[in-house]
Amino acid sequence: MIKLSQIKAGVVGWPISHSLSPRLHGFWLNKYNIEGAYLSFAVAPEALGDFISAMPDKGITGLNVTVPHKESIFPFLDEVGEVAQKIGAVNMVTLREGQLYGSNTDAYGFLTNLQQKAPLWSAEQGPVVIIGAGGAARAAIVSLLAEGVPEIRLFNRTRGRADKLAERYDDPRLKVYDWAERSQKLSEISLLVNTTLLGMTGQPPLDIDLSLLSPLAVVYDIVYNPLVTDLLKQAKLRGNPCVDGLGMLLYQAAPAFEAWFGQAPMVDQDLRNYMLGGL
Numbered sequence: 392m393i394k395l396s397q398i399k400a401g402v403v404g405w406p407i408s409h410s411l412s413p414r415l416h417g418f419w420l421n422k423y424n425i426e427g428a429y430l431s432f433a434v435a436p437e438a439l440g441d442f443i444s445a446m447p448d449k450g451i452t453g454l455n456v457t458v459p460h461k462e463s464i465f466p467f468l469d470e471v472g473e474v475a476q477k478i479g480a481v482n483m484v485t486l487r488e489g490q491l492y493g494s495n496t497d498a499y500g501f502l503t504n505l506q507q508k509a510p511l512w513s514a515e516q517g518p519v520v521i522i523g524a525g526g527a528a529r530a531a532i533v534s535l536l537a538e539g540v541p542e543i544r545l546f547n548r549t550r551g552r553a554d555k556l557a558e559r560y561d562d563p564r565l566k567v568y569d570w571a572e573r574s575q576k577l578s579e580i581s582l583l584v585n586t587t588l589l590g591m592t593g594q595p596p597l598d599i600d601l602s603l604l605s606p607l608a609v610v611y612d613i614v615y616n617p618l619v620t621d622l623l624k625q626a627k628l629r630g631n632p633c634v635d636g637l638g639m640l641l642y643q644a645a646p647a648f649e650a651w652f653g654q655a656p657m658v659d660q661d662l663r664n665y666m667l668g669g670l
């Protein structure tokens with residue numbers, strides 16, 4: 392048994408009760424017999440700076456960062472990795488030699504889930520459509536541009552937010568369209584991604600007509616509750632390959648667990664089943 396009882400990590404957010412991260416890291420701690428702890432920290436926005444600065448005193452080695460702190464945490468960190476800077480969001484903080492280092496594994500989680508669940512998809516197959524313009528959309532954009540997709544068609548209810556993203560990335564492959572055009576622009580794409588909350592339990596479904604979508608195009612919904620959203624139900628009926636959002640949650644967590652607890656964890660069906668029990 393690895394004796395690492397001194398290692399303490401957790402997730403910080405406000406509120407935090409909804410977070411599945413303690414269940415996820417708890418599964419791995421148990422599986423690998425690691426005597427570490429992974430806790431939930433409910434920290435209000437105005438208390439974030441003090442909380443982060445006190446990480447060394449509290450003996451916290453690593454923190455996942457969730458809503459609403461992923462952007463506001465930047466000023467409290469000593470260093471931020473390149474991917475996190477590109478995305479403009481930090482989802483993990485690691486204490487390294489007394490320094491607080493922010494990074495982002497959402498783009499990794501997004502892409503690894505896609506590669507695992509849709510192994511036949513590859514970037515050069517054609518344009519992709521992204522729905523949404525928040526932090527999750529930025530993680531998807533950063534990873535897909537880096538993969539070499541030829542074009543991203545971006546749609547957001549509030550067009551101005553999507554225009555800002557296009558300015559931010561300043562890449563001719565990233566093209567913004569009006570929200571009303573989302574169904575018409577599905578032809579010839581290789582991948583459709585929903586990065587919004589639409590389709591989540593308690594939210595309306597994403598209203599989109601898939602008639603023009605090639606049956607070979609992958610449909611990826613980052614929502615995982617429910618696992619099969621309305622969008623994925625529609626896509627499955629048409630025979631499109633589908634990717635649900637649970638894997639993104641699992642894969643974004645794996646590098647954090649490895650960084651803090653020293654064990655590369657497995658993402659497998661056992662873990663998926665266990666996580667589904669927590670939804």
Ligand code: ATR
Nearest residue numbers: 523524525526527528547548549552586587588589
């Ligand atoms: P995250 O960082 O998790 O991506 P966010 O920054 O709050 O979350 O972004 C939420 C996304 O869902 C946005 O693209 C938002 O569109 P707006 O920019 O127009 O707000 C989108 N969204 C949320 N509710 C929506 C709805 N009812 N219809 C369409 N888009 C919606």
